Amino acid sequence: MSRSNLDEPVFTLDDETLRQVARTLNVGIAVVDPENWSVLFENAKFFAWFPPESDADEPLTERIPGFKESRALSRIQAGRSYSFVTEVKAAGRDTPINVEFRSLTEKAEGQIVVECHDIAKQRQAEYMLESYSKMAERNARELEREKERVERLLLNVMPKSVYEEMKDYGTVTPQLFEDASILMVDFVGHTEMAIARDAAALVTELNDIFMVFDRITDLFACERIRTVGDAYVAVSGLPEATPDHAHNIARVALRMLRYIERRNSAHTEAWYCRIGINSGPVIGSLVGVQKYVYDIFGPGINLAARMETLSEPMQITVSENTYLLLKDDFVFSERGEFEVKGFGPTNLYFLERELPRMR
Secondary structure, eight states: OOHHHHSOOOOOOOOHHHHHHHHHSSSEEEETTTTTTTEEEEEHHHHHHHHOOOOOOOOOHHSSTOOOOHHEEEEEETTOHHHHHHEETTEEEEEEEEEEEESSSSTTTOEEEEEEEEEEHHHHHHHHHHHHHHHHHHHHHHHHHHHHHHHHHHHTTTHHHHHHHHHHSSOOOOOOOOEEEEEEEEESSSSGGGGGHHHHHHHHHHHHHHHHHHHHHTTTTEEEEETTEEEEEEEESSOOOOHHHHHHHHHHHHHHHHHHHHHHHSSSSSSOOEEEEEEEEEEEEEOOSSSSSEEESHHHHHHHHHHHHHSSSTTTEEHHHHHHHTTTTEEEEEEEEEEEEEEEEEEEEEEEEEEEEEE
8 A cells, every 4th residue: 555545644534524414314213311311312203203292302102103122122131133114204104114213232231223114115115015816826826726727627528537638738639449438318298298398498407317417427427528518428448448348338227227217206207218328439538629529430329329229118228239238237128139220130138127147
């Protein structure tokens, strides 16, 4: 270091200069005596926020709302600061002020400096942040509810595994299922029923019946494919293959028929259905672009439709394909050979009941 630099005067601030600086600050500053909390010095901002009410020498304990002197002393004596938030009237509105007490000297018993900051903008920012956070959480919950609603709607028109494939890849690959059993239910003469004159009541009853059919279908791990008017189509063996597809669909058909019989005995309006079952290959695929529908195609479902058409009211007609898969576990009555459109001469059977299972 050069000699000239050593000879330069050192710039210092006297107490009065420091006071003048403190008075111009935009924060509240005060120096107090902790013995009686008398104010030794305060700048204009501090005085404006915490003016004495009745006595110019009013101690700080009377001037600052919410100030706890015992807590302040214990924290300062432990070498820590003490802070809290209070409110004052400023420009005609309540303004939050953060008040912090700390020792002015290294000795805890010395004077205490009080520093006060207007935190209105900080509070406003925190409030806005909290509001945005709550809004984001609310939007996220609404989005999740909408997602769940859409998922439920889609699961009503397609199997879950198909929905998962569409969600993951955006498309569904048509699949051939060699071993599946298809059930078709149609109601006979419902247009002639007295209830048919009340469209709302007719739809309500039909909806009640289909809701029970859905529960029966789910009970035996089958899938409802679609309903068209008063027709109901369910399948077993897709989209998840199962060796018991024919047994599952037969049990569904028997319970559906039993439910309709019991319902008829308890209601004034009797519903009569025909049920047809066939086992064979089908193709399952999602069809449509804007309105998705999962449907099945192929000879398997075509023959099931023929079985339903050739069935009798309150009877379950099965094809020979299904009969051969079930004949050891169920009771059938032969109907004989029928000329089936598109399939030629075909032996048909009425499904009567399931044989008791051997323990």
